[in-house]
Amino acid sequence: MRRELRYAAGGLRREHVLPLLGWSIPEALPSVFGGLAVARAVDTGFLAHRPLIGVGWLLALLAVSAVGAAGTRAIYRRLGLVVEPVRDDLVRRVVSGALRRGIAGRPDDGAIARLTHQIEVVRDTYAGQVMVIRTFLITTIGAVIGLLSLAPVIVLLIMPAFLVGLLAFVATLAMAVARQQDYLRCDEELSVVSGSVLAGARDILVGGTEPSAAEFVGRSIDAQAAAEVALARVSILRSLSFAVGGSGPLLILLAAAPWLISRGLSAGAVLGGLIYVQSGLRSALGTLINGLGGSGLRFIITLRRILDADEPMKPPAPTTPADHIRLRAVNFRYGPHADPVLRDLDLTVPAGGHLAVVGPSGVGKSTLASILCGLQTATGSVQVPSDRVLIPQEAFLFTGTVSENLSYLRPDAEDDTILHAAAAVGAADLITRLGGLSAVLEPARLSAGEGQLVALTRAYLSPADFAILDEATCHLDPRAERQAEEAFARRGGTLVVIAHRMSSALRARQILVLDGGRAIAGEHDALLLSSPLYRELLGHWSDPGSDPALLFGDADGLQPRPRPRLGDGPGHVVVHGARAEK
Numbered sequence: 001m002r003r004e005l006r007y008a009a010g011g012l013r014r015e016h017v018l019p020l021l022g023w024s025i026p027e028a029l030p031s032v033f034g035g036l037a038v039a040r041a042v043d044t045g046f047l048a049h050r051p052l053i054g055v056g057w058l059l060a061l062l063a064v065s066a067v068g069a070a071g072t073r074a075i076y077r078r079l080g081l082v083v084e085p086v087r088d089d090l091v092r093r094v095v096s097g098a099l100r101r102g103i104a105g106r107p108d109d110g111a112i113a114r115l116t117h118q119i120e121v122v123r124d125t126y127a128g129q130v131m132v133i134r135t136f137l138i139t140t141i142g143a144v145i146g147l148l149s150l151a152p153v154i155v156l157l158i159m160p161a162f163l164v165g166l167l168a169f170v171a172t173l174a175m176a177v178a179r180q181q182d183y184l185r186c187d188e189e190l191s192v193v194s195g196s197v198l199a200g201a202r203d204i205l206v207g208g209t210e211p212s213a214a215e216f217v218g219r220s221i222d223a224q225a226a227a228e229v230a231l232a233r234v235s236i237l238r239s240l241s242f243a244v245g246g247s248g249p250l251l252i253l254l255a256a257a258p259w260l261i262s263r264g265l266s267a268g269a270v271l272g273g274l275i276y277v278q279s280g281l282r283s284a285l286g287t288l289i290n291g292l293g294g295s296g297l298r299f300i301i302t303l304r305r306i307l308d309a310d311e312p313m314k315p316p317a318p319t320t321p322a323d324h325i326r327l328r329a330v331n332f333r334y335g336p337h338a339d340p341v342l343r344d345l346d347l348t349v350p351a352g353g354h355l356a357v358v359g360p361s362g363v364g365k366s367t368l369a370s371i372l373c374g375l376q377t378a379t380g381s382v383q384v385p386s387d388r389v390l391i392p393q394e395a396f397l398f399t400g401t402v403s404e405n406l407s408y409l410r411p412d413a414e415d416d417t418i419l420h421a422a423a424a425v426g427a428a429d430l431i432t433r434l435g436g437l438s439a440v441l442e443p444a445r446l447s448a449g450e451g452q453l454v455a456l457t458r459a460y461l462s463p464a465d466f467a468i469l470d471e472a473t474c475h476l477d478p479r480a481e482r483q484a485e486e487a488f489a490r491r492g493g494t495l496v497v498i499a500h501r502m503s504s505a506l507r508a509r510q511i512l513v514l515d516g517g518r519a520i521a522g523e524h525d526a527l528l529l530s531s532p533l534y535r536e537l538l539g540h541w542s543d544p545g546s547d548p549a550l551l552f553g554d555a556d557g558l559q560p561r562p563r564p565r566l567g568d569g570p571g572h573v574v575v576h577g578a579r580a581e582k
């Protein structure tokens with residue numbers, strides 16, 4: 001907040017502020033004179049049975065008020081001179097910052113909003129704050145001067161409560177800014193989260209992940225509700241400050257009035273004192289609390305956004321190992337009373353790794369895939385690239401053109417790029433059969449395998465650098481499965497394949513074997529020695545894909561491919577003391 005206050009104070013130019021202060025003197029006259037005039041009108045006029053004198057004092061007050069009004073008028077005229085330089089400076093900052101970013105190849109999408117909306121908010125609220133603080137100061141000083149000239153004892157009586165209320169309010173200001181900022185952040189987060197869930201409604205429905213989506217949005221709603229409650233608490237503190245500092249002096253003066261009169265204070269002086277407290281101090285504090293607590297917060301927060309955006313550009317964050325898969329002590333169960341599916345799983349896969357996950361049916365392979373792609377939330381530490389694509393067993397297709405179905409995750413893909421991707425995963429013939437990219441795809445007319453080829457091409461095209469195939473090729477024959485998997489292995493990025501056939505494991509650089517009690521990972525040869533379950537899975541496997549020609553190259557025109565070995569490329573996978581349990 002200090003930076004914003006410094007900026008606001010720095011915007012004040014002496015040549016503009018001095019006339020403003022000069023015109024504040026006539027404006028302050030009614031505050032100084034009001035209670036005194038009423039006291040004299042009562043004591044020397046109406047109570048002394050000389051009504052003309054009483055009326056005379058009131059007319060004098062009216063004349064002083066007219067002078068005050070002239071002062072106020074002159075001040076409003078000069079306010080623009082104080083405020084406009086601040087706006088000009090902000091416009092200069094935003095435009096030059098946006099140009100700097102644009103030249104550096106980092107377009108500043110928020111610059112227009114800052115220029116057209118936020119700067120106007122700052123200008124209006126800045127003008128409001130200048131007026132609020134000035135009004136508070138002249139009214140308070142005027143009322144104190146008036147009270148001192150009328151009855152100094154009243155100042156001694158009421159000032160402690162006024163100062164306590166004022167200080168209490170000032171103390172809540174920093175808290176109010178923080179709460180308001182939290183509230184805005186939660187509000188923005190909620191709109192991003194709910195927007196992304198709405199945009200992905202079709203995928204959520206098809207994937208059956210409504211509960212996770214609801215939990216995802218629910219967390220943001222709860223956070224926003226909590227932020228709103230915290231904000232409401234601050235406004236309670238503000239009201240308390242006003243009660244103590246604004247209404248407290250009034251009550252004190254009313255309660256002390258009989259004592260003051262018994263000590264010789266005139267009725268007019270008490271009445272004048274009440275006017276100073278009510279329309280002077282109380283109203284000044286109310287103006288300050290409402291002004292700073294309302295538009296003042298908007299001023300600080302909007303100005304903060306503009307100044308933050310103007311901070312020097314930071315270099316892009318270097319790529320760190322956290323960009324890849326790193327699970328630590330991951331535990332997962334489908335309900336508080338369900339058996340754990342994953343227990344204390346540690347797993348590290350570097351960028352570009354190719355991991356196959358194998359294990360008996362129901363051991364937790366798909367659950368691990370769901371955790372890796374964020375559909376399920378596990379306890380422990382789960383770090384995965386945020387740009388990821390999951391290809392589930394059941395392909396999601398929709399009525400639309402073939403091109404729309406294929407480019408769903410990369411809508412700007414050119415036809416050539418789409419056709420290239422289709423050829424890579426083995427879907428070129430299918431597209432020809434369907435009538436080309438512009439033909440209408442009717443989901444019900446495609447077989448399960450054809451649907452998988454569409455989903456695989458779509459995922460292949462997506463910009464995600466982490467792909468998870470969860471038995472995504474189970475309806476393809478082993479030859480087609482091999483072509484699709486090899487295409488994903490060549491595509492770049494990290495690949496995790498939940499294996500439907502053991503041939504998938506043999507093609508991967510590393511294999512994670514999940515069994516009932518523990519998980520181990522390694523390359524094929526090492527696992528043959530160390531994992532009885534892996535040997536058993538291979539032994540039971542009597543798929544035609546076991547033909548080495550289908551695994552690593554054959555006579556069907558595909559180039560032979562050497563079996564990957566540990567150390568070929570960046571695909572080392574590390575599992576630390578991992579255990580998985582059904």
Ligand SMILES: Nc1ncnc2c1ncn2[C@@H]1O[C@H](COP(=O)(O)OP(=O)(O)OP(=O)(O)O)[C@@H](O)[C@H]1O
Nearest residue numbers: 334338341359360361362363364365366367368582
């Ligand atoms: N939504 C769910 N609610 C409750 N339990 C579930 C849910 N999904 C899976 N499970 C249970 O979690 C365990 C692991 O299931 P998961 O589907 O991850 O195993 P898998 O290894 O992928 O099996 P498969 O090879 O047959 O697909 C199983 O016992 C399964 O019954």
